[in-house]
Amino acid sequence: MSRELTLRIYSAIVLAAIVLTATWLGGFAFRLLSVLIGLLVYYEWSRMTQLAESNMRGHAFGWFSVSVIGLNMLFGSPDLTVPLLAGLVVTAILPSIAGNWRWWQVGGIFYSGLSAVSLAAIRGEDSVGFAAMLFVFAVVWATDILAYFVGRAIGGPKLAPRISPGKTWSGAIGGTIAGVLGGTAVALAFFQSVGLWIPVVALLLSVAGQIGDLFESFIKRRFGVKDSSHLIPGHGGVMDRVDGLVFACFAAFFLAVGFSTFGKGAVTSLGAFLFGL
Template sequence: MVRPLADPLALTPKSSYAELPLRIVSAILIAPPAVAAIWLGTPYIEMVVLAAVFMMAVEWARLVGHDRNPWLIGAMTAGAPQPVIGYFFGGFDIAAILTAILFLAMLVMAKIAKLPRGLWLAAGIPVIVLPAISLLFIRNDPMGVQTALWLVAVIAATDIGAYFSGRTIGGPKLAPRISPKKTWAGLIGGMLSAALVGTATILLIGEGDIPLIAVVSAIMAVVAQMGDLSESAVKRHFGVKDSGAIIPGHGGLFDRLDGFITSLPTIALATALSGASVLQWH
């Protein structure tokens, strides 16, 4: 279930890091299966992706106000995995067709039932499907394992760097109407942390142009923050604090994976347009 949005309060020194232990425990629980799935590949990564798509479909339907319509939640959870399955067997073209069909189907179902927010419900299909397919596309590249692990490290570093620098330094708000706790210091700290960890990761991997990867990692920190802010805007619009409660300290899967919603498609598009993994750019 989604958690109602409370009025945002100014952080005090004692409360600033109160959720940190839960965040650390949650990260420890989430990271190993995700990294293992990326490393092992088929069929494990497909199983993990489908499970995530299923859970995020439930969260999205509830988030946009359809938590009291179990048949819509059922339609969403049954429909969202279909483009991903289509990608397994027919590639991107089939996935794109299925995504469009499901988007229209959600609109029609909401219209027939005379339910509000039908467009919001339908929007969840591409929001969930595109990052999922992007991860599979990246993983299927010859440098897919390295690229995916690099991106996971960069987004995790962004989250940690933004969290600590934002709460330690404070200062001007980044987008006070959307996410009152986020600051410019947090964004810059996240970019620096991403650049450092991204560079360290490719040094371990042994691939990539160091100055270029440092810059790309910092850019991905900004892209990830855009995903974070976008999810925050949706939650604020619907008056909820968390997309769910499946992950202690993080809320729902959307709360944990919001940075990947924008960063995965960005890297997948860059890979497709350049014909090579970002780690092979020079």
């Protein structure tokens, strides 16, 4: 076994232990993890897109924005988090329209802020949130793992050769099937029977996760970087590891919010939406 592969395995074990422990504990511990992910994502986003070099004031506002969102998540009112994120994004849009800031600035605030917000919102404070978070993890991780192995074993036409030459349609389809099965298995582990929408949601989250992976590949190719950073030994950066997860969380978050707004009304979390509670 090569030294690099050994390093990747050890890093993956440590990361999985931290994430699963925080998920089990929930509450402040998971919100802290979510905020940390959001801050590190903004660091890597700004580093890749060279925001500091292009406009220091905009870069400083970005750090201010993600810090304020994080502090509110940890010590403020949960009801203010989404309006606060929306207000800060709109504030960044105005100088971008005027041509003073780059649009990558707006994207960084939105992407990193929503990463933290959606993660924390899915986990919530109860056991249903714990089940919902594990459901999302299962979908994303099963998709990533099987997409890699199926793609290497079968090969075939490329999924998006200009963005990520290594990804194939066979890997994408194999990963999606694995994501649906993984998510459904987790749901059945917590509840004796689940609705038919469970595999449908798993399918949507699996596709969203793969889009997130391609989105980060597009950014790296656009700016000519190999890894988002070198924060994780053997793995590159945080964005390299959570790109699919955060897009799946985005999809899950908006799905739950949309269903709550236009559906039953009482549904306020992904767990309640998934498991009919």
